[in-house]
Amino acid sequence: MKEAQTVENPQGQGQSAVERFVKPIVITLCGSTRFIEHFAVMAWELEKQGAIVLGLHYLPPSYFEGKYDGDGKLVDHLAEYEGVAEHFDNLHLRKIDMSDKVFVLNVNGYIGESTEREINYAIKNGKPISYLEEV
DSSP: OOOOOEEEOTTSOEEEHHHHTOOOOEEEEEEOGGGHHHHHHHHHHHHHTTOEEEOOOOOOGGGGTTOBOTTSSBOSOHHHHTTOHHHHHHHHHHHHHHOSEEEEEOGGGOOOHHHHHHHHHHHHTTOOEEESSOO
């Protein structure tokens, strides 16, 4: 077998033609929004390994200022508070469609209703699933 040709990328670093055109794996993270910091860390770790990671957005605490529930506490389910929960649920299923695999952040074994629905959707669509913790 012939060795792959080396080509120059725009930064001037040599890279084989095979390496240059290999599509990175796309992974969708699923799990409860209560573990949003885990999402941020896992996305960072997987992207360091070369994956493209889709998931939830980590919003800074300042974004929640002035957003209180009926009991006067800061909201913890912002999508419901802003009336966009169904929109984001559907959008997350489209992320699964785009993915090569799904990674479930089942911190302390927790899998809520939305995550369970996403897992079932991924299974139905033939997506491989990995879990943070053994199930």
